[in-house]
Amino acid sequence: MTVARIEARFAALKEEGRPGLVVFVTAGDPDLETSLEVIKGLPAAGADLIELGMPFTDPMADGPAIQAAGLRALNGGQTLRKTLDLVRRFREDDATAPIILMGYFNPIYSYGVAAFLTDAKMAGIDGLIVVDLPTEEDPELCLPAMAEDLAFIRLATPTTDEARLPTVLRNTSGFVYYVSINGITGSAAPDTAAVSAAVTRLKGHTDLPVAVGFGIRTPEQAAAIGATADAAVVGSAVVSMIGTAAAEGLSGPDLAARVNAFVATLAEGVRGARRSAA
Template sequence: MAESVGAAPYPDSGRIAARFAKLKAEGRGGLVTYVSAGDPDYDTSLEILKGLPGAGADLIELGMPFTDPMADGPAIQAAGLRALEGGQTLKKTLAMARAVREQDADVPLILMGYYNPIYCYGVDAFLEDAKAAGIDGLIIVDLPPEEDEELCIPALRAGVNFIRLATPTTDDHRLPTVLNNTSGFVYYVSILGITGTKTVEADAVREAVERIKRHTDLPVAVGFGVKTPESAKAISKVADAAVVGSAIVERVKSALDEGVEKSAIPARVLEFVASLAQGVRS
């Protein structure tokens, strides 16, 4: 099993562990939802974010907009640019998390994105503010295990889970390195390429999840290709959770393209999330 190094204990008694324990007790997989902070603007985004737990999201990934999101497909790239053009910053993203935490003490909140904004913020200051805002975990897609001293180890010492990505090309030789210092859960990228561009196949995912679980006791969540209630249902039956991101973000863009009033966008997005939640619960 994966073990921590550098005197960095796993923060294994927090909201993420509690939520996966609850899901296991209920005998079902979970729904992890991704939204891009500040898209299409701060207030609308915050209303969506606050509504996610009530719509059935079990865990929430909050995207930190960045100018060069190399792992993300067109939908999330465009969402990030809309947010940045609207003045979204990392400080504002943390403020959004804080606002959600004030109304919901239990839902796990995970920041997902790239290292550059955190580096510019300052690692120590960022972790202090993230912890104060109620952040439970980080997914930083451009920091490999070889760079653990940069952010991973400080995050673990601060009591913030560091969630790592595994991919179809992560073989059994590489997997223990990827899992070392990973906590909270493992995020399995079910397809090769960028987010939102392909459809995931449940049979292939089942084999990959079984292989990962031979190396770790951590839950495995699967994303990068889950787009519909049907696919969320299929993935949640072979993994501990299904992650939906691009399909949610696309609901924002389609509403903007149709000229929908911004005040009506949250209801549209949350209706879709509710259909995803019904899928994983059916």
């Protein structure tokens, strides 16, 4: 289904008249089986789309929480092949929740682009966010991914000006990911007025949904972002909770239950966003 699954989810959200919640977790964090338990519970907890981080040794755009999550996963033996297998196992019980892989190009390059795209599609991946591939490198991965009907989701930032924006959006599909702050993940809270203006500007250039992430840590912040954006993305706050729970000795269903209870509060905040703004 690939791109169609993402499009169907945003169409359903529009029909419901509410923004969506996108939840980021790192594949294999803190271990493979616990990670699967967390991911399996996300849709029921209220996550509309799932971003699954591909652990990498040099995550330049990620803050301390996601860096630590990646390190936990790598230390546990997580690989890109195991990440695809994780999605394959998730798909045994869930054929509708969109899953986007997010990360860096190096692991994909090492895997082999053609083989990766074939395996990702077979596993049930719907789209890719690859933060270190600019539009000038579209032939490397973006165009082959789109040829396989995998969404290639671009990041737009506060520094993406009017001259650059059409280039950024040219081969974007699925949705546009607006980075609400200048800096790494989890480093600051977003300015909701600035985000609202940015979303309005982006929608003047594209018909794609706009999801906003970086710095959203609470149900209240998620609701504020959801008042104007098509979706709010929460990552660092969720992976921080995973790290804390793992440090306390939790794993498997116990850890997943704690994390997804928090996700449920985020979902409640997002679902109330438009009502609060009305």
